[in-house]
Structures are given as C-alpha cells and as structure tokens.
Amino acid sequence: xxxxxxxxxxxxxxxxxxxxxxxxxxxxxxxxxxxxxxxxxxxxxxxxxxxxxxxxxxxxxxxxxxxxxxxxxxxxxxxxxxxxxxxxxxxxxxxxxxxxxxxxxxxxxxxxxxxxxxxxxxxxxx
Numbered sequence: 296x297x298x299x300x301x302x303x304x305x306x307x308x309x310x311x312x313x314x315x316x317x318x319x320x321x322x323x324x325x326x327x328x329x330x331x332x333x334x335x336x337x338x339x340x341x342x343x344x345x346x347x348x349x350x351x352x353x354x355x356x357x358x359x360x361x362x363x364x365x366x367x368x369x370x371x372x373x374x375x376x377x378x379x380x381x382x383x384x385x386x387x388x389x390x391x392x393x394x395x396x397x398x399x400x401x402x403x404x405x406x407x408x409x410x411x412x413x414x415x416x417x418x419x420x421x
C-alpha cells in the first residue's frame with residue numbers, strides 16, 4: 296500500500312535517528328539518489344546509499360536530525376532540520392540544513408538534495 300510523502304519523510308528522519316544503514320537505504324527506491332551534501336558526488340542505488348550511511352554512522356557514537364519545518368507539495372518536500380552528533384571521541388557538534396526530497400507514488404524516495412555545510416561535522420569526527 297502506498298504511503299504519503301509526509302510519512303516517507305518521517306520514515307527517512309526516523310531511519311537517520313536509528314543509525315541503521317539498512318533501514319536508511321530502504322527508504323529509497325532501488326535506483327534512488329542522494330546528493331548529501333549537494334556539490335559532492337551522488338550516492339546512487341541501494342548499495343551506495345547503504346555504504347554512505349554506514350560510513351557516517353561508523354564515524355560517530357550518534358547522529359540525530361530533527362525536522363524543524365516540513366513543507367510538502369505533492370510528491371516533494373522541503374525540510375529544514377537541525378542536527379546533533381557525538382563523535383567516537385566524545386566531541387559534539389550542532390549543525391543545520393535543508394533537505395529537498397522527491398518521492399514516487401508508492402512513498403519511496405527517488406531523490407534527496409541535502410543543503411548543509413559538512414565542515415564542522417567532519418572536524419568533530421577527526
């Protein structure tokens with residue numbers, strides 16, 4: 296049964312908070328794409344998205360994103376979010392961004408474009 300764009304977005308952010316790469320990658324269509332962040336090479340398909348998220352979660356004790364505002368129009372959503380991460384060494388970092396998410400009619404993500412600055416997050420991981 297198809298799910299709404301609102302539910303697809305909620306599932307995506309819940310998957311991020313779970314830290315589970317399989318759950319995260321399963322939010323996407325088999326050929327889904329994420330530009331995270333925009334300007335870096337895209338991650339295309341389940342395996343690449345899984346590996347991308349596994350790499351991120353492997354660098355931190357925890358990463359949480361909280362949806363501050365969600366704007367949905369049809370199968371697309373823009374989400375203003377805030378993030379908090381704790382590195383393996385205990386460093387914390389707060390960051391924010393905007394994700395533009397496009398879904399198919401079954402509620403699976405086709406495309407994510409994430410607009411945020413990774414520099415502070417990478418510095419905390421290092």
